[in-house]
Amino acid sequence: MEIGSRIRFFRIQKNMTQEELAQEIISISYLSKIENNQTSASIEVLELLCDRLGIKLIESEEYEQLKELYDWYHLMVARKREPAITFYESYECKNTNDSRVAIFFVLFELRYYIFIKQLDKAEEQIKKIELYKDIFDIRMNYFYEKIVGQFYYFKSQFSVAMEHFKMAEEILTSSVHFEGWETADLYYYKGLNNNRMGKLALSIVYIQKALAIYQSLYDLKRSAECQILLGICYEKIDEFEMAEENYLLATRVAEGINDPSLLGLIYHNQGVLYSKLGKSIEAIEQFKNSLGHKEDHMVIGRLRSIHGLIEEYYKIGHYDECRNWMKEGFVIVEEHRDLPEFNIHFIYYDYLLQKSEHLPKFIEKDVLPYFEGNDHHLLVAYYAEELGKIYQENNKYKLASYYFSKAISALKKHSHLYQ
Structure with missing residues (x-):
């Protein structure tokens, strides 16, 4: 990476202004030209700037650190929460002199904030990255587009997310090589996002692509997640038998690998299916089963099941139960203010119950x-x-x-x- 780009990147990462970096060394306008690679500065000036930034003028190539970061990213893709958190908390090379390592750390840290649902931090990270993303190579651009797409997906801004996923897919299908699991993960998120946008035919196409790759890799958990999403798609187009068949396939895998989080997801969607079939009692049972399998950090999943319980209890006139679950929902929303959708649902039922x-x-x-x-x-x-x-x-x-x-x-x- 050119020295000017490196200086700009590390300056922004350290939250320094151009004025702070240039002070008593060079003019701000001259620093701006250096950072934009529009001029060649003397070795003495560059060394002074690098010294103030705490980096070396000659860039090192730290391949082992880069491999560690890719392994960390893979933990997040594979949904391995505890090992991913442990790595981040113990990672000691955050102040590397290798700009490639530093950039990939920033990108994967963005994915980490999304992974642990700290979307406010993720948003701040995106704003900072946008100040220097023009220095990215094609692989960095791929991860940027994909991860920002995931951010907007979790913010429920599905149209914006799709634009980023499309850009990532364009890079993915170019000459750049990615592992099969990475390709499958992007296809899975495109299927997920299309599902939320109501583009069910496209969702099925992408999920089947992802499923084929996961099956070839013998990744049982991710295969089961694809079966669940296919079940959701079929339920939405009233193909109830096909939906149940996919849920059954997913259940067998989840039980075989003893994965409570997968079972929680399956039970929730079976509850949605029973609700659509007008079977409120069966739906309530499945939503409760789902909550019993969801850990505290699975905030959105828990809120969806609570919302399902509120809806079903309201349908059958069990208003006290409806109020009890609504109170529990409000407690969770109060702790997670970045989830306004559920706050809206709960306020709606509160007004309904009050006949406001x-x-x-x-x-x-x-x-x-x-x-x-x-x-x-x-x-x-x-x-x-x-x-x-x-x-x-x-x-x-x-x-x-x-x-x-x-x-x-x-x-x-x-x-x-x-x-």
């Missing part, structure tokens, strides 16, 4: 704008229809018609039939 007159305005001013802004077309359709029903019951037919039309429009955007 504020419910229509809440849906109109808070709920719909949030889900429209994040391309949650199915949830826009659901809440728009509920608002239409409220206005219809209150003889406000013009408003009711407007929101029923909005619901239909959102369904068209969501449905795989209209892609």
Whole structure:
């Protein structure tokens, strides 16, 4: 890497301004030219700048550290939480002189923040990376696009996530070589993201690609995750027998490898399936089974199952149980303020149970704008229809018609039939 690019990278990493780095050495304008590789400075000037940054002028090549970082990244891809956390906490080479090692550490640290659900830190990291991403080589760009796509996926900004995943796939299918497990992981996330966008046909295509690779690698856990996602896709297009078949295949694997987190995921989605079939009691049982298999750090998974329980108890008129689970949901949301979607769901049911007159305005001013802004077309359709029903019951037919039309429009955007 050119010395100017190295200086800019390490300066930004150390949160130094150009003024702080240049002080009593050179002018800020001259430093800017050096950092942009527009001029050749003397060895004496470069040594002074590097000394202030705490790096050596001559870059070392630390291949062993790079291999360690790739192994750490693989732990995160393989969902091995404890070893990944242990590595990060014990890693001693964060202040390396090798710019490649330093950049890959920053990229994989971004993935780590997403992995442990510290999305605020991840967002700060992305902002800093954007200041020097123009110095990345093609492999760095691949990881940047993929990992930022994962960030936006977990922020429920699926359209933005997809743009980054597409860029990553373009690099992946070029001449750059990646391991099979890396290719499968990108395909899995593209399938996952397409699923959330309602593009179910595309989701099935990418998940089947990922599944084929995982099966060839004898990766049972990731194969089971693909079977679960295929089951979700088939459930959404009312192919209930195929959904159950995929869940059964996934259950056999999860039980065979004794993986509670996988079982929790399967039970949740079986609960969703039973809910769709109108079997609330069976759905409630599965949602509870799911929660029993989810660890405390699986925050989003726990909230989804709690939301499922609230919905089912409300359907069958067990309002006390509904309130109890709603309270538990609010406690978790209070601890994790970066998950506004679930806070919205719980407030909605709180208003419903209170028969609050504020419910229509809440849906109109808070709920719909949030889900429209994040391309949650199915949830826009659901809440728009509920608002239409409220206005219809209150003889406000013009408003009711407007929101029923909005619901239909959102369904068209969501449905795989209209892609």
